[in-house]
Amino acid sequence: MKKKTVSIKTIAANLNISVTTVSFVLNGKAKEKHISKELTQKVLDYAKEVNYKPNQIAQSLRTGKSNILVFMVEDISNNFFSKLARIIEDIAYEKGYKVIFCSNENDDKKSEELISLFKYRQVDGFIIVPSPGIKSTIKELIDENIPVVLLDRYFADLDCNSVVIDNEEATFNATTHLINNKFKNIGFITTDSDQTQMQDRLGGYQKAMTKSGLNAQVLKIPYIATSDSRSKDYIRSFLKESKSLDSVFFATNYLAQTGLEVFKEDAPHLIHDLGIIAFDDNELFKIYDPTITSVAQPLFDISTELMKLLLPLLKRKDVKETTKNILLSAELKIRESSGAKVK
């Protein structure tokens, strides 16, 4: 009935030895600390018998390590981030870390609150998709020697570990692919954001257009208008204004989704008539009609690189010694929607 949780203390008491000895044995320091073979075995056996599990809270308090990592993204329900989360979860658990996920909605205030929250919760490390204005907060973390790796975007003039894809290369290649397929009036639909990933994506598109002597046609949707209804209106106007468009490049997965919805609602034929490329792949793109060409980020590589950066930092005394910026290439999944079916 009164099933007391078994602690090191109870083990020590029941075996008539000190807690120190028990602790040493349980931490595998028996040899080093000159605990006899017999006693060591006795403790081990007894611990197993009573199913002893260390109280990790107590361990954390004493050691200052919580074995908890934070994975902070824009929105955990976004397919891209949840897929990453799944992979990171596996790697972390294998290494004895648990992961707390949270969504910052790309909002500075929320990001800062969450970071502060977890800092005082003594988490061991952060993987962060930073909102635009938290450079100084990130810097503080680093200065306090707390391991951080940035994901998806970074701050140009902040020396911080990061894993991002080569967005410029990706959109350059994708745009070039459209151009090679005889598309000429390629519209680029993006968000009005200063963040590196969006700037780079825009840059790659512009570079490809310029290189081919084509006219860039860009729609920047204010970030506030990400709510479906309003961004649909922006897209509608854009399509109306630039009547000559023969193809559209969506710079994020949710924009692609919204855009396809607009097509579906207003003029279904556009889905077949226009060339379409979406940034970020989706499982359903390959079974859409037409199948949708997309820029697929290497989920597995991103996750493993993130953890390859973060894990060593957790052991390190000085976090700042070496910072690395990993740049990965995205893969263009060429499907029907970018095919050579010019009007």
Add this chain to the structure above:
Amino acid sequence: MKKKTVSIKTIAANLNISVTTVSFVLNGKAKEKHISKELTQKVLDYAKEVNYKPNQIAQSLRTGKSNILVFMVEDISNNFFSKLARIIEDIAYEKGYKVIFCSNENDDKKSEELISLFKYRQVDGFIIVPSPGIKSTIKELIDENIPVVLLDRYFADLDCNSVVIDNEEATFNATTHLINNKFKNIGFITTDSDQTQMQDRLGGYQKAMTKSGLNAQVLKIPYIATSDSRSKDYIRSFLKESKSLDSVFFATNYLAQTGLEVFKEDAPHLIHDLGIIAFDDNELFKIYDPTITSVAQPLFDISTELMKLLLPLLKRKDVKETTKNILLSAELKIRESSGAKVK
């Protein structure tokens, strides 16, 4: 340089009072414990000045509460679960709880490992999508007075809080909808699982078929074969064997995805010719061609009901007092794919 973290002890020392007093004030017990207005204010002011944040690990150790909840699902990268996660995250944070997500892959061993892990990590409560064989593990949790709410499925003969949708009603209605639209040879593609949610879904389908005097045609794909390639083969055979099928009902979102892929690969016309319903909605279904009819689970209601059950338990002494089993209705999103376009 030497930025010592500020603790209750340093506050007490600097103010020349006892830690007890500081603790009382900081916990809002000043009045109750007869701390004078002046001193109370002094402590409050000083704490703010030095930006004191309690060490939650220490608090947890002392109080036995971690303010951490576990949200354990089959696969956090599955759209259904990640959407739920996002909502639950918000509710939890608002109430001062953090959430650890984990994926059990519907595997008993992994589920048990994770539960054990978190139990000894002193999490305050669990939301669990249980794998088939962990009834006794769940029972142990309850017996140890640890708050648990089951999600999506449950154990028939275990008295445990749960939030599930009325799967039988949902598939009954959906199947009936197909029947009303003149479909007669309706195939039901599901997994070979004994779990309640799958049994109920099958049951609802069968009930509707029987009621209309139609012949049930069911494909049960072994759970092990959930890997794409093998389940595709099962679906292919099923379509070949039952040549007369005029419609298909997919019992899970990943089966729908796999099925649509098979159509796309083998006989694209089927997507338009067959009646199609998928269990679980997907953002892209409403922009597919044809748009796909689906059974949409009420994500918001499920999440809020889960938290409405769990939160009070966290405060309660005895978890077993009242257990509630919440049954929610799913919504049939009627779209083109189930329309009256019989061959």
Add this chain to the structure above:
DNA sequence: CAAACATACTAAAACGTTTTAGTATCAACA
């Protein structure tokens, strides 16, 4: 004027670990 009560504050234990700085015993060496 003593007992009772209210007010203002605190010492110290407790939560369950880890780790430093020991002690005690015995053998070996010189």
Add this chain to the structure above:
DNA sequence: TGTTGATACTAAAACGTTTTAGTATGTTTG
């Protein structure tokens, strides 16, 4: 014979809180 060194073990502090059980005053009350 006394120092050195290895072996086997432990007491107690520390991590930062919360909380129980106080103490020391001053103020009513019968």
